[in-house]
Amino acid sequence: MIIHLKEVISKDELQSMRTILESPGTPWIEGKKTAGTQAQLVKNNEQLQSGSEQAKRLRKIVLDALKRNPIFFAAALPKKIFNPMFNRYRPEAPTYGPHIDGAILYSHDDSFWVRGDISCTLFLSDPDEYDGGELIVHDVSGINRLKLPAGDAILYPGGSLHSVSPVVRGVRLASFFWIESMVRNVEQRKILFELDKNILSLRSAIGECEQTVALTGIYHNLLRLWGDTL
Incomplete structure (x- = not known):
């Protein structure tokens, strides 16, 4: 990437x-x-x-x-x-x-x-x-x-x-x-980056809504799964 x-x-x-x-x-x-x-x-x-x-x-x-x-x-x-x-x-x-x-x-x-x-x-x-x-x-x-x-x-x-x-x-x-x-795998980082960009774009287009909240939750759950802070 x-x-x-x-x-x-x-x-x-x-x-x-x-x-x-x-x-x-x-x-x-x-x-x-x-x-x-x-x-x-x-x-x-x-x-x-x-x-x-x-x-x-x-x-x-x-x-x-x-x-x-x-x-x-x-x-x-x-x-x-x-x-x-x-x-x-x-x-x-x-x-x-x-x-x-x-x-x-x-x-x-x-x-x-x-x-x-x-x-x-x-x-x-x-x-x-x-x-x-x-x-x-x-x-x-x-x-x-x-x-x-x-x-x-x-x-x-x-x-x-x-x-x-x-x-x-x-x-x-x-x-x-x-x-x-924090995310060692390049493909996982790519997925998170693309998800983050699209959440921001969606929020800019339609504002905060049920869908943006849900997608933000998915982003952070993936980051919890793949991330390492040690």
């Missing part, structure tokens, strides 16, 4: 983030230093040093934005979020080849383990600022080439083969992170 989240962060938040990311003092490191053995062979980008003050300020902006986004909650049903990180692609460090993210990740900043049920990329550069740099995700629907407006995010299954095509002009800035969902 691939879901496009629009305007996750505001224009003011985006401007603040860009100012930090583009400052001369921002500590960028080789991306392969943070990668596993397999990923090191295909990773050629730059990553913001995760323990830096800049990274901490940026993470707070992203996490605060996610908390207020109802579509993110409905689609991901988040139990844990691996602390958001930030990367940069440019012709000098242009690409990340095909790879699959690790299943279990340890968040040093928060001192907990996260199962990567869902991967997320939050775009911080507009498509016309760089050539190349598409996020390429392989899933049951085929090959998806994604290049979203700054401030938008994409959710996709954590076990998907994916890559970033080479940036040949400009700079591509993004945040990336993983989510452990």
Whole structure:
């Protein structure tokens, strides 16, 4: 299930983030230093040093934005979020080849383990600022080439083969992170998300009624059946 989240962060938040990311003092490191053995062979980008003050300020902006986004909650049903990180692609460090993210990740900043049920990329550069740099995700629907407006995010299954095509002009800035969902099974999450969307649509069309109450009850009973908060 691939879901496009629009305007996750505001224009003011985006401007603040860009100012930090583009400052001369921002500590960028080789991306392969943070990668596993397999990923090191295909990773050629730059990553913001995760323990830096800049990274901490940026993470707070992203996490605060996610908390207020109802579509993110409905689609991901988040139990844990691996602390958001930030990367940069440019012709000098242009690409990340095909790879699959690790299943279990340890968040040093928060001192907990996260199962990567869902991967997320939050775009911080507009498509016309760089050539190349598409996020390429392989899933049951085929090959998806994604290049979203700054401030938008994409959710996709954590076990998907994916890559970033080479940036040949400009700079591509993004945040990336993983989510452990209360509902582990992707098909169950899809059912709950579609049910939630249709309940909201029905309620908007006809208001609260016996049917919307009943469907809401079904939604929550399924969430009780499939959800895990431990």
